[in-house]
Amino acid sequence: MESALKDLSTPTGGVEDVYGEDCATEDQCITPWTIAVSSGYNLLRDPRYNKGLAFTERERDAHYLRGLLPPVISSQELQEKKLMQSIRQYDVPLHKYVAMMELEERNERLFYKLLIDNVEELLPIVYTPTVGEACQKYGSLFKRPQGLYISLNEKGRILEVLKNWPEKSIQVIVVTDGERILGLGDLGCQGMGIPVGKLALYTALGGVRPSACLPITIDVGTNNEKLLNDEFYIGLRQRRATGQEYYDFLHEFMSAVKQNYGEKILVQFEDFANHNAFELLAKYRTSHLVFNDDIQGTASVVLAGLIASLKLLGGALCDHTFLFLGAGEAGTGIAELIALEISNKTNIPVEETRKKIWLVDSKGLIVSGRKETLQAFKKPWAHEHEPVNNLLDAVKAVKPTVLIGTSGTGRTFTKEVVEAMACMNKRPLIMALSNPTSQAECTAEEAYTWSEGRAVFASGSPFPSFEYDGKLNIPGQANNCYIFPGFGFGLVMSGTIRVHDDMLLAASEALAAQVTEEHYAKGMIYPPFADIRKISAHIAASVAAKAYELGVATRLPRPADLVKYAESCMYTPNYRSYR
Ligand SMILES: O=C([O-])CC(=O)C(=O)O
Numbered sequence: 001m002e003s004a005l006k007d008l009s010t011p012t013g014g015v016e017d018v019y020g021e022d023c024a025t026e027d028q029c030i031t032p033w034t035i036a037v038s039s040g041y042n043l044l045r046d047p048r049y050n051k052g053l054a055f056t057e058r059e060r061d062a063h064y065l066r067g068l069l070p071p072v073i074s075s076q077e078l079q080e081k082k083l084m085q086s087i088r089q090y091d092v093p094l095h096k097y098v099a100m101m102e103l104e105e106r107n108e109r110l111f112y113k114l115l116i117d118n119v120e121e122l123l124p125i126v127y128t129p130t131v132g133e134a135c136q137k138y139g140s141l142f143k144r145p146q147g148l149y150i151s152l153n154e155k156g157r158i159l160e161v162l163k164n165w166p167e168k169s170i171q172v173i174v175v176t177d178g179e180r181i182l183g184l185g186d187l188g189c190q191g192m193g194i195p196v197g198k199l200a201l202y203t204a205l206g207g208v209r210p211s212a213c214l215p216i217t218i219d220v221g222t223n224n225e226k227l228l229n230d231e232f233y234i235g236l237r238q239r240r241a242t243g244q245e246y247y248d249f250l251h252e253f254m255s256a257v258k259q260n261y262g263e264k265i266l267v268q269f270e271d272f273a274n275h276n277a278f279e280l281l282a283k284y285r286t287s288h289l290v291f292n293d294d295i296q297g298t299a300s301v302v303l304a305g306l307i308a309s310l311k312l313l314g315g316a317l318c319d320h321t322f323l324f325l326g327a328g329e330a331g332t333g334i335a336e337l338i339a340l341e342i343s344n345k346t347n348i349p350v351e352e353t354r355k356k357i358w359l360v361d362s363k364g365l366i367v368s369g370r371k372e373t374l375q376a377f378k379k380p381w382a383h384e385h386e387p388v389n390n391l392l393d394a395v396k397a398v399k400p401t402v403l404i405g406t407s408g409t410g411r412t413f414t415k416e417v418v419e420a421m422a423c424m425n426k427r428p429l430i431m432a433l434s435n436p437t438s439q440a441e442c443t444a445e446e447a448y449t450w451s452e453g454r455a456v457f458a459s460g461s462p463f464p465s466f467e468y469d470g471k472l473n474i475p476g477q478a479n480n481c482y483i484f485p486g487f488g489f490g491l492v493m494s495g496t497i498r499v500h501d502d503m504l505l506a507a508s509e510a511l512a513a514q515v516t517e518e519h520y521a522k523g524m525i526y527p528p529f530a531d532i533r534k535i536s537a538h539i540a541a542s543v544a545a546k547a548y549e550l551g552v553a554t555r556l557p558r559p560a561d562l563v564k565y566a567e568s569c570m571y572t573p574n575y576r577s578y579r
């Protein structure tokens, strides 16, 4: 197997990393790998240090492993080959997911090496879409805790609970309250699969050390009747706390996090319901380092795709008209970032640039006549127009060049809708962003077929390539996982203490800059995931550069070459040699 990470073990023990994680700067709180590790049977049971059959003769002697392993000594590459072979034997994606989670519990470095070296094949397993199914069945799959569960039972004691986590140098927390897991709705405490999956990508795609990542699920109950009546449900068996009780609990959490980990801890909000997502982001963005992946990460990745797509569509961003189906976190988040980018590029005020962007929600086109009854985050999009109550009529009325689905409801871009887009545009841009695959607004095959091969298509969940009329089309995966690992890594490596929208724009431009002519020729508006570590290093560097410019980066002095610096700080999962 070709490994992206060559074996760089040095003869004296230690590893010369591609990314030099071991010589990263002192303020990164790197735990030296030479710390005393357990010996004998306990070493084989410690996923952080276990190497399985890769322990050398010398290590087997020095660490009392004689007889505990069969005689053969494998390389990490051979272990990878064997594992890929066994994972490929499963037909059911969820079985592959379980196999991967078991590997993580057994041998952490091998897990990350496998994931990095086979990212295109394994991303849909440890992440979207399979992680969605895993959350639905998490009660039965649950074995060992992979993160912290903070339920209402722990009210008043959250700081104590944080101290129970075995790792102390935490840099990134991904937290969910499970109320809107992907497009699957309220999965309560079983939403834990999401922070676990997101943080696995922080390490594999972004290079944050696994020990610096902390998945957290906040359990304030669930309104999912099926779970409340499921004997295997693992969460609080009560309806969701709301209002003051909810916000007080979240405030205790946010305060405890800052008290325990300091100013530079990054908290990524994930899969909260709309009302809380906007509220929490607005409330904590001025006092904490917070980032909402569904609002800001999704916005940044979609904007990157839009910037890149101009090569195929023609014109500048300000020449296009955008129509969204879905006006929640993703929809309004993306819309706002597009308006901001156009405003920055043209010097037209954002109140004006918003007028090229239209949103449809469950009640039809958002127009000024509905303003009274709209939630606050939808109001900026209520433009002058007569009422239009369905998507097809909205397409005909607004005449968009770009159609974006963020509705969380599958199969809503019907044949008629796609045909109308294709009828008005030489190359309609269609983005079906809802996750997982079952909730996508249309499939890649449908978009290409119904547009007679002219659509430029991207989706949140992965779709296979599709040949139309002899031409191969490669759909883009406009998923926030292109952005958040590099974005978060950029914040962490520069010691940034607040997120600013300009950093999101910087991330979008850095991602778009990674798309080459060769990619455009295949209809791609995102670079291949196989290059994600390099892409993340560039995103991290751009985000950090912006943070330094804005004066919110505390890691001083500013490294001269931020791309090199990013690469030098990234975790790599090659085995270390033990003395
Ligand atoms: O998890 C994903 O694939 C993207 C995302 O944030 C969501 O759909 O909520």
Ligand SMILES: [Mg+2]
Pocket (backbone or CB within 6 Å): 182, 270, 271, 293, 294
């Ligand atoms: Mg999400």
